[in-house]
Amino acid sequence: MSDQIKFIVDNLNKEPFKKNYNLITFDSLEPMQLLQVLNDVLAEIDPKQVVDIREEMPEQTAKRMLSLLGILKYKPPGNATDMSTFRQGLVIGSKPVIYPVLHWLLQRTSELKKRAYLARFLIKLEVPNEFLQDETVADTNKQYEELMEAFKTLHKECEQLKTSGFSTAEIRKVETVQNHQRMLKIARQLRVEKEREEFLAQQKQEQKNQLFHAVQRLQRVQNQLKSMRHAAADAKPESLMKRLEEEIKFNSYMVTEKFPKEIESKKKELHFLQKVVSEPAMDHSDLLELESKINEINTQINQLIEKKMMRNEPIEGKLSLYRQQASIISRKKEAKAEELQEAKEKLANLEREVSLKTNQTREFDGTEVLKGDEFKRYVSKLRSKSTVFKKKHQIIAEFKAEFGLLQRTEELLKQRHENIQQQLQTIEEKKGISGYSYTQEELERVSALKSEVDEMKGRTLDDMSEMVKKLNSLVSEKKSALAPVIKELRQLRQKCQELTQECDEKKSQYDSCAAGLESNRSKLEQEVRGLREECLQEESKYHYTNCMIKNLEVQLRRATDEMKAYVSSDQQEKRKAFREQYTKNIAEQENLGKKLREKQKAVRESHGPNMKQAKMWRDFEQLMECKKQCFLKQQSQTSIGQVIQEGGEDRLIL
Template identity: 30%
Template sequence: MYNQNPQMQQQQQQQAQQIKTIIGTDEVRQIVKCLNDKPFNENYKLVTFDELNPMELLDVLNKVLTHLDKQTFENIKSKQPDQISLEVIQFLNILSYPVPQPPNDVQFSQQLLTGDKRVIYPVLYYLLTRLEEHQKRAFLAKYLVPFMVPEDIPLDEDMKQQIEKYKDLQAEFQVSHQEFEVISQESNNPTELKKEITSLEGEKEQLINKINAFKNKNTNRPEFQALLEVTNLLRKEQEEEARLAEKIYQQKQQFEYTDQQLLASQQRLMDAKKSLSASNTAEQMLQNMRNDVKKNRELSNQRFAIEINEKKKKLEQTEKLLSEPPITQNELNHLDNQLIVLRRAVNMMEEKLSKQANPQDDKLAIYKQQAQMITRKKKKLQKNSKIQKKNNSIQKNKQQPYKKKQIKKEVKDLAILIIQMDMTDSEQMLKKLEKQKGVEGYSDALSKLNQISDQAEVANKGKEVALEEYGQLAEKYNATMAYQKKRLKRINQKFERIKRQIIKKEVNRQVAKNESKGGNGQEYGQNMNRLVL
């Protein structure tokens, strides 16, 4: 085992006042309850536990310690008493139990080995009431307790390197454990995942049933097939339109780039012609050079001003850092560990976001759509309120004609009621006559037949209108496609014309350059013009 860290001893002294060292009946009852529960599953009563002899109490303590650290306490009975007491006390120190400091620890060790209730009961109460916390602490202590080298042993370079490596491994383990805790906290409960899977499967079955019912209902209809064909054409045309828009954008970008290059090359050509002209004097050349120097100086001053401001900001930041108290090596190590943890957490979040990038898997899409619908409804309500206000103002101006119309409407409604009453009387008389003649139900059948014929006529008209609309949509998409193709062709022709102009100007410049050097510029120009054409 390892020696105790002085900082850990100080923490123990601060926590000693919060730990019960005097055990009463309530505490013993809680010890018995913890022993009877999992993972010990004992069958103690309060009386039987209180009647345990010292050796049996030591067995109970050994079971608890073995559960916390099986590697250390599994075969502890085969060791010497001094070694047993030393290992138990060191383990209690790791768990922040207030073990008495020397020279009082000798008495504590003797009472522990003899199974004294005054020592065993407080230790059991402390271990059992926070069993999960102590189990986690015991697990981490194997890897995070510092290795203390006695002061009388000199440290060579190899030993120092091994200690530094040990500290690095401890920091890496701490980071990995923190990541594990974060993942375990973020991970969903398996029962909740199962419930979500079952609900999603139920929704999937419902959707499949709805799709199958819709297919069975509409597959035999000719207008359904026409609708499918039109929607497929619409989707293809939309994809083609998006592709053409992207291509047009690229062509525009390329056109702007070539236009800028053309302007820059024209400017350079004009400057070169001015500098090489025979009428250009030395004073003009000197003035041009001065103008260039002035422009360059202004640009450099602007750039230097920006850089100076940035350097001043950095200087202020460094002065603030220097004015703060110095950071110790432990704080730096802690900050490095936190930085590693945060970077890994960021990577995990980026992976989650990349997985959730598919809009079909976005769980918030429904809520976003609802929010958009609510905003649209609000806008409609605002428009309706404005229209209502306008109507109120109009109605105030036209109140008298409206009253006349209302009276006419009431008269019409009254006439309709009278006609309906007459109709009901006539229908009753007709039914009586049907009973007398033995053809009861003839009028109802005739009215139903008329309704069915009217509905069939309306459905046929709807089909004709739908087919006309589908035809108009197809013509519209074909016209849009032809227009986009013509537009793209014009852009390509314009681009080719500009490209030829640029090449011709480059050829003329090369010809002029060859003539100035004494070469055969005309022959070179003719060859290049043939290549261009």
């Protein structure tokens, strides 16, 4: 793909396009710009294609390009399904579709120019057989086909004369030489062998390039193999075991601690959500009742906390510290595990990005990114190539200097020739025959031209007379051959008119019969549609009544079971009855309410003394804090006094 793009860019930068692209700018072209480039190349092949595609509909552009590519006999790769993708890609300006087309066009531009020129004269117009029945149209079409064949033959002769490279006079001179046919045959074989030699040289160069790329690819693979072996040799078993142990510890922690906790929390959340979903819909009164219950439970929790603080158990305090430390460590461990997991995911993403970038560079340039020793070898190759380039540049400079010398000698020789001509003219003037040499040369040249023109005139007149005779004979032969065919054609025209009349009558009968059948069919379809709707309504009613009957049967069965359980003398059966269960639940709730009321009464009675005791405890805490501050202040003052006293004694000693 990269070689293809390079070839396209190099040819677009040459005459007659002069686009001034490089690989990056060409690859970054928009679809409309790429279509315009393709249109410019097609316009170079066929001047009728000079169009600004911005002023043309996309469907017209695609149709025009496809028709020209069909004339040029371009075969897109793939099968019939790929043809639709090819057309779609040509409409939207897809790079995988347009790049091969540009490569194919730029490879054979001169050949395609000739094909497009010939297509204007050799594409045959298909005339329907109905129009060819007319004699004038048939004669015109016949004349058109004959002219087309004559153009083919003349074009072939013209191309042969162009490629021969000899004038008529030279050819006639060659005909006088002995064994000229053998010499021409040998020359033709020599030309074929030279073309074959060029083709083989091109194949040899392509194979050399392929071999060079294969050697480079082999070197890269060998370097990768060496690096992998080096990494495997440097890896010690202790480091590998240590790494594996760390991975095992991390995975075991994730499996035994982190994931079970997450699963348990998700299960609790799911259970809570299922419980919320299973409960019936709640109104405003239910919400107020729940809020009151929550407030009561919060007050109970606060009271229990106060009681616990009053007990002031030291063992619980120590355990709470350890629990707090353990919870902090577990949180840190979870955080580190999450960080490690995120780092692993980030590493995997970065590795994927690196692989994508390497694939992109390989697709763009056809080579991989060089590393280490490969880059050094590449630099050394560049240096060797730079030395070769300098030598070649020096040789070119020497050739340029030699060219300058030769050009100067040519100028000197021209000046000398002019001087000799002037001397010759002066000598002719002295002798009285001025202009003799010039007139002699002109006479010789004019006589040669006159003889060539006379030969051309005679040959063209003979050719034209022979062509006219041939054309007249062909016309007479064709007329004699077409006379019986025209008679048969007239009879067939009469039969065709009779058959068309009969066909029109049958068609009118068929249309009337079809209209009647169509009206009957529409009526029957309406009746069937109405009956189907009634059937569907009756089926829905039937299913609804069945469902209602089943619901009533279930309710009746429940009522009979309840009556049997309530009437039966067995106590276990009575307990199964809904009435007994509801009365039991009501009694339990009443007992619970009685206990809660008693508890509330006890709390209300002990609330005042408890609040006084709490206030006394806070006052006691403030008093102890005040004593603590006074004690600390007294200690600081005594230490300052001792320092001052020690400083005074030091001064007295001095």
